[in-house]
Amino acid sequence: MANMNSALLALADPTRRAVFERVARSPAPVGDIAMGLPVSRPAVSQHLKVLKEAGLVLDHADGARRIYRIDPRGLGPLRAWLDQFWGEALDAFAADLEAHAKDDKDDDHD
Amino acid sequence: MANMNSALLALADPTRRAVFERVARSPAPVGDIAMGLPVSRPAVSQHLKVLKEAGLVLDHADGARRIYRIDPRGLGPLRAWLDQFWGEALDAFAADLEAHAKDDKDDDHD
DNA sequence: GCTTACCGTAAGCGTACACTTACGGTAAAT
DNA sequence: ATTTACCGTAAGTGTACGCTTACGGTAAGC
Numbered sequence: 001m002a003n004m005n006s007a008l009l010a011l012a013d014p015t016r017r018a019v020f021e022r023v024a025r026s027p028a029p030v031g032d033i034a035m036g037l038p039v040s041r042p043a044v045s046q047h048l049k050v051l052k053e054a055g056l057v058l059d060h061a062d063g064a065r066r067i068y069r070i071d072p073r074g075l076g077p078l079r080a081w082l083d084q085f086w087g088e089a090l091d092a093f094a095a096d097l098e099a100h101a102k103d104d105k106d107d108d109h110d
Numbered sequence: 111m112a113n114m115n116s117a118l119l120a121l122a123d124p125t126r127r128a129v130f131e132r133v134a135r136s137p138a139p140v141g142d143i144a145m146g147l148p149v150s151r152p153a154v155s156q157h158l159k160v161l162k163e164a165g166l167v168l169d170h171a172d173g174a175r176r177i178y179r180i181d182p183r184g185l186g187p188l189r190a191w192l193d194q195f196w197g198e199a200l201d202a203f204a205a206d207l208e209a210h211a212k213d214d215k216d217d218d219h220d
Numbered sequence: 221g222c223t224t225a226c227c228g229t230a231a232g233c234g235t236a237c238a239c240t241t242a243c244g245g246t247a248a249a250t
Numbered sequence: 251a252t253t254t255a256c257c258g259t260a261a262g263t264g265t266a267c268g269c270t271t272a273c274g275g276t277a278a279g280c
């Protein structure tokens with residue numbers, strides 16, 4: 001689908017994000033990717049499928065092997081959403097600071 | 111925890127992301143947030159707890175109500191990760207384009 | 221004091237999902 | 251042609267998680 005929702009869902013899982021980062025460093029076949037991770041090769045294959053459907057990676061055949069590489073355009077929607085959100089959030093935060101301006105200390109953290 | 115992992119996990123769920131966007135627009139009590147969503151109030155409360163532990167929102171008491179507002183600093187780590195990744199990804203992509211330069215068309219999409 | 225409003229949490233449930241093993245299919249090697 | 255290497259998918263399993271209803275606790279209103 002390659003929208004922001006699927007990208008966010010794909011990158012939420014730590015293992016899958018590790019796969020993504022590995023592929024981002026340099027294109028590699030599935031076996032090589034799986035070798036650096038604590039999961040089986042089919043698991044990596046499934047993760048790559050999700051990443052591919054999210055528009056985050058591209059694949060092409062190389063003999064019996066299948067090379068995966070990153071598709072940086074897949075990060076576009078997510079980055080755009082975050083950027084638009086960044087300004088909006090800062091505006092709201094600043095406005096809220098002006099409005100209250102004094103009760104900024106009574107928020108309880110864990 | 112307020113790290114990138116928890117932020118990514120928190121924003122992955124569509125309902126919780128809707129809660130986050132609602133809070134980002136303007137601070138609001140739990141009941142008001144729940145009113146604009148197709149889930150119950152306790153569900154919103156649980157989502158807010160996750161968002162709070164991820165460092166994405168702040169809360170403060172206002173009588174019997176509890177006002178939630180965004181914490182834009184929570185998006186920092188995620189944005190930093192994405193930025194660092196953005197350049198890295200583009201570099202790898204460009205390098206790969208130079209290396210292959212001709213088999214850019216044999217990637218199969220769904 | 222009693223009632224009403226607002227909220228967090230516990231308990232329980234159904235489902236999505238990350239992982240494994242097993243299998244089949246294609247491509248290179250001998 | 252047979253074997254070996256590499257990979258995707260199907261089937262099954264355990265668990266995390268998003269949601270609901272039920273409950274208890276605090277703050278304002280009468």
